[in-house]
Amino acid sequence: MSDETGGWFADATPDEPERASAAIRQRSADAPGDWSTRAVDAGFAADETAYYDALHEATLAATRTAVREAERADDQQLMHAVRAMDDCERTANELAERLHEWAGSLFAGAGTGIDGARDVADRDPDGPAEERAVALAERVVELADEAADLRAHIERTAPEVAPNLATLAGPVLAARLIALAGGLESLAKKPAGTIQVLGAEDALFAHLRGRAPSPKHGVIYVHEYVRGTREEDRGSAARALAGKLAIAARGDHYRGEFNPAIERQLEERMATIRARGEADE
């Protein structure tokens, strides 16, 4: 059976829900047609009732798949955003350093970093060299502002993409972990020990070549639970955090629902680890 007119059912039969669902998602037509009549004529459905029943099933399946794809695609957007944010921050800081050297030779008391660049950008240039330096300062400020906007965007979207991870790690660290793993799905498939050292790949390879101790943590170092724990216990803290992050990533990828129990369990575990330090004092 075939229908040359381009309806969604053209190369499917009612017992092939996968194909019908793919056709609904991927095909197109310039103009609508009397699809129910044509589907019956083409032998796709016995009558109009059977046609609409098949359409109902196919649209539900197609939309369920499309929703899942769209949500998965969102982690791709999050990865782009966090990488762009890091690039903007890094570039702004590098340029601010260059600017600081330059501005120091032109203006008295030029400050350092982005704040220094803001000061320079506000100055009235006198002569062509100052004009260039002030213009560069303006670019630095714009880049820093863009990084801030990207951060706000990540803070808004990460909880949608990965509610558990964003709660446990904070939205930006959650986005960074997803980016380092290459997506939420691959993060969800990584063991806790790998998540613990994500972002410390150089140190890890040095260790594997026998030239360094094994790293205790990668980017999760910025998390308060790691950074705020005393040196001797930092390894345990990083391990405990990574374990719960792995559970969070799996929950976000496979179920997509928020589970407050993960955070409670981590809080309890951290209290135990930190109590050791207090007992020693």
Place this chain on the structure above:
Amino acid sequence: MSDLPAGVERRRFDGEKRLATQGPPVYGEPTADGWRAWDARRSKLGAMLETGMDTGLAGGETVLYLGAASGTTVSHVADFAGPTYAIEFAARPARDLLDASAPRDRLFPLLKDARTPETYAHVVEPVDVVIQDVATRGQAAVANANARFLDEGGLLLAAIKARSEDVVADPSAVFERELDTLRETYEILETARLEPFHEDHLGVVARRRA
């Protein structure tokens, strides 16, 4: 006041007369005797019916609904209409739209962009009525692009949100501009502001021109 479409009635919920349709509940609305209240404050089409606009709906029509969101309004539409196609382009609300559609065997949810009708014209048949509530920039242009699903004389029921077009301009000026764009394809039959149910929204009843 014009007649309600068959399948829509004013019924008493907690002592208050409200619009209602018959079907499984969707958004926590009050129910009684198999009827569920249709909240005009959460539905522009509900507000158009409440404010007495002549929607031309009789019940049993085939419908293309643009901007279905989580299915609040389109579920009521499917309760009294015939085959109903629901277009929504955001994944989050579409998830709830799936739940509203599952028990309604003539409600067909589609995750598609209403600005590109060719991505669903292979599924949607010509319909009697296009209902639109997309609340995004270029609302009249969306209605024009979807006129291909209507035969001559087919109905458009649209809610136009002033703020979606321009957050600062005077709403009346925005409405005039959108109506001008609509006139390229439609004859405007009736317009009314949807206050007090929805602020800065214009309800529009229009008919596809030849």
